[in-house]
Amino acid sequence: MNTDKKLTILRIMIFVIISYGIIIACVMAFGYMEDTAAYKIFGTFGIAFAPAAANYLTRLITKEGFKDPLYAANFRGNIKYYILAAVVPVIAYIISPIIVGKTFIEGYSISSALNGDTAAEFVYIILKIVSLSILVFPLYFGEEYGWRAYLTPKLEAVMSKPAALIVSGIIWGIWHAPIVYMGHNFGTSYSFYPWGGYIAMSVFCIFVGCLFTWLTEKTGSIYPACICHSVHNNIANAMLSFFVAGSFTEEDFLSQQFYISITNLLPMAVLCIPFMILLLCGRNKKAV
Amino acid sequence: MSGLIFKDLFLNKKYMWFFLFPFLLLPGGLISEAANGASQASITQTIMITEIMLMFFAYILTTGIIKNDERKAWSSFIVSTPLAARGQVASKYYFTLIILLAAVFVGYIYDVAATALTDVEFNGLSVLSTLFFVLLFMLAIEIPFSIRFGSVNGSKYRATIIMLLLFAGMVYLLFGDLSIFGDQEEMMNTIMGILNGDSLPDRLLIVSGLFPYFSIVMYYLSYRLSCRSYTKGIETFEK
Numbered sequence: 001m002n003t004d005k006k007l008t009i010l011r012i013m014i015f016v017i018i019s020y021g022i023i024i025a026c027v028m029a030f031g032y033m034e035d036t037a038a039y040k041i042f043g044t045f046g047i048a049f050a051p052a053a054a055n056y057l058t059r060l061i062t063k064e065g066f067k068d069p070l071y072a073a074n075f076r077g078n079i080k081y082y083i084l085a086a087v088v089p090v091i092a093y094i095i096s097p098i099i100v101g102k103t104f105i106e107g108y109s110i111s112s113a114l115n116g117d118t119a120a121e122f123v124y125i126i127l128k129i130v131s132l133s134i135l136v137f138p139l140y141f142g143e144e145y146g147w148r149a150y151l152t153p154k155l156e157a158v159m160s161k162p163a164a165l166i167v168s169g170i171i172w173g174i175w176h177a178p179i180v181y182m183g184h185n186f187g188t189s190y191s192f193y194p195w196g197g198y199i200a201m202s203v204f205c206i207f208v209g210c211l212f213t214w215l216t217e218k219t220g221s222i223y224p225a226c227i228c229h230s231v232h233n234n235i236a237n238a239m240l241s242f243f244v245a246g247s248f249t250e251e252d253f254l255s256q257q258f259y260i261s262i263t264n265l266l267p268m269a270v271l272c273i274p275f276m277i278l279l280l281c282g283r284n285k286k287a288v
Numbered sequence: 289m290s291g292l293i294f295k296d297l298f299l300n301k302k303y304m305w306f307f308l309f310p311f312l313l314l315p316g317g318l319i320s321e322a323a324n325g326a327s328q329a330s331i332t333q334t335i336m337i338t339e340i341m342l343m344f345f346a347y348i349l350t351t352g353i354i355k356n357d358e359r360k361a362w363s364s365f366i367v368s369t370p371l372a373a374r375g376q377v378a379s380k381y382y383f384t385l386i387i388l389l390a391a392v393f394v395g396y397i398y399d400v401a402a403t404a405l406t407d408v409e410f411n412g413l414s415v416l417s418t419l420f421f422v423l424l425f426m427l428a429i430e431i432p433f434s435i436r437f438g439s440v441n442g443s444k445y446r447a448t449i450i451m452l453l454l455f456a457g458m459v460y461l462l463f464g465d466l467s468i469f470g471d472q473e474e475m476m477n478t479i480m481g482i483l484n485g486d487s488l489p490d491r492l493l494i495v496s497g498l499f500p501y502f503s504i505v506m507y508y509l510s511y512r513l514s515c516r517s518y519t520k521g522i523e524t525f526e527k
Contacts, residue, residue, distance in 0.1 A: 127500070
């Protein structure tokens, strides 16, 4: 193993330790006081920016330097990718709640689930969520600047591309473990708690990571991935509540939350498969 | 490009403390207000006013970006570099966007902090986003005037055109054909309903949902227009 490869592996390890360390520290320090000011301010922002902080600190510790081509927005010629970044999660999460409804609710129909809301209200909600998500994309810079701008290119330098995508997805998924343990994504009342949640999150992160990496490579910028991540996180629960929340009692929902969440994530994972293929078959636009 | 954005940041650095002002108000204003048992409506109002003021400061700051950089020698030099007029104009549009996004981000943190500290449920992001896109739309109209005619003359021309448009609109409302707006009584009832807190009619709902995207497109078109007129605009700079 040559020195460059060893140094890259060392950098990856330092990056992973720091990003895991920050999220564990945030959850341990503030997690038990969920719904308090301290958790909302320091916990959530600390968690959101942990990977970006790990990127900076790793560069600082290993004296790598801060020159990074992925900072630029590169709008010219790439507007279509920015639009795609916002549209893909919308398509997925319009389909998702219908599948959830048909699977988990007896006699489910969209018209009854809408509960008197008009098509205009539905379109308005989507437009509003997407515009808000575009606005709060800096929050997701914290994650994408770590995973897409640092970890994935570094892994690609020491292993094959498919392996790098799988490993980065697993690292990213496991990074969510403290918040999955708190019940944020899948609740806590499922039989494989918390391991089922860790596995589901890691598998989902592999698929979504491929889409985000594809966007980053195509544009040479991390902002489309930030926008896609932002739209994804904001629209997933909003669409679920719009289409099916009224059809569940709270008890029913909590008891089936793990399976409902997985079914809700499924269309997004399926939509990511073409991007995974494109990523694996296509040539790199640029070496990072 | 990033060099030009840093230059703008350097030129305007003395105004950056504006972004801290909501947090300066937090301990003295909101927390003591909450501690003294102020009503939820009053706390919500304070949070909203602070956010509006923050966005207003950001707007004032953005209007100075072009004004602080109006120098013939510098502008002629930058046009002769490989970046050309397009690079110089793009840096102004990027920096303006960064300032507005930073204001939203600071406002969002303030919102989270304020609602968490006072235990009041308030979604400030909706207010911030509305203000953001309205300001983006206003700047999309304003910047090309400032670039083409200089900031002083640009604001005069802009004000004149806006006044003329308002006047034309008023004349049309007084003497024109109003049948295209449909039944006037129904229109008045809808307006009164909205003011009384009813939800928007379907058509208005879609229009308000599309407005952010319209603002973004306008901002891009404004950039294209400014690129074309920058070289001519240099001649109008006073220094």
